[in-house]
Amino acid sequence: HVRDIFLALIAPLGIKNADINLVPPKILSDDLNELKKCLKNNGSSVSGRLIGININASNICIERRWPKNNFVRFINEIARLDEVCLCLIGSSAECSYVSSAYEMLEARARNRTINLCGRLSVGGMIALLARTELFITNDSGPLHLAAAVGTPTVSFFGTETPVLFGPQGNQHTIVYKDLYCSPCLNVYNITQATCRYDNRCMKRISVEEVCK
Numbered sequence: 001h002v003r004d005i006f007l008a009l010i011a012p013l014g015i016k017n018a019d020i021n022l023v024p025p026k027i028l029s030d031d032l033n034e035l036k037k038c039l040k041n042n043g044s045s046v047s048g049r050l051i052g053i054n055i056n057a058s059n060i061c062i063e064r065r066w067p068k069n070n071f072v073r074f075i076n077e078i079a080r081l082d083e084v085c086l087c088l089i090g091s092s093a094e095c096s097y098v099s100s101a102y103e104m105l106e107a108r109a110r111n112r113t114i115n116l117c118g119r120l121s122v123g124g125m126i127a128l129l130a131r132t133e134l135f136i137t138n139d140s141g142p143l144h145l146a147a148a149v150g151t152p153t154v155s156f157f158g159t160e161t162p163v164l165f166g167p168q169g170n171q172h173t174i175v176y177k178d179l180y181c182s183p184c185l186n187v188y189n190i191t192q193a194t195c196r197y198d199n200r201c202m203k204r205i206s207v208e209e210v211c212k
Contacts, residue, residue: 053086053088064202086114129149139157159183159184162176
């Protein structure tokens, strides 16, 4: 795992893995206040168990995305659960993509979903991830932040391998098809997917199996 590779860099200093205490990100009071204000302004009528959802992956490789239509169908399904509040996140550059998915939701799901894409700082997002009971996401930076604050996750991998980059621990569920062409990203192809947007490794992850 890449974590062990990085820790091996300090082995010559006499520091062993067992000596490392990983400290979760510190959540500042300003971050909590930002989150409370943002939730109040964007979803004051929504209440219940909070589930975070990230339908994005950075433009380094957008083939890491589970298809938008799949996310929409999935959100429509889990919105049928009682006392569930869903929260969409993302950067300001991803607002258009997230908003288009939000508008595609069924009325019931839309009423249970808060779109906070582009509305939170990094600190505010970490505060949100720490508060959520579950975080559902593509392989991306927010996945590792959620894992760092101890939040259980469900994550989708395809162009990268979870063997090297997946969150570690029993509280994390990884969905990965392990196709013959996966993983396809590496430093020698400038992390470019060879399928050019036909990411079968992600398209073959069905909504039904994720719901299960």
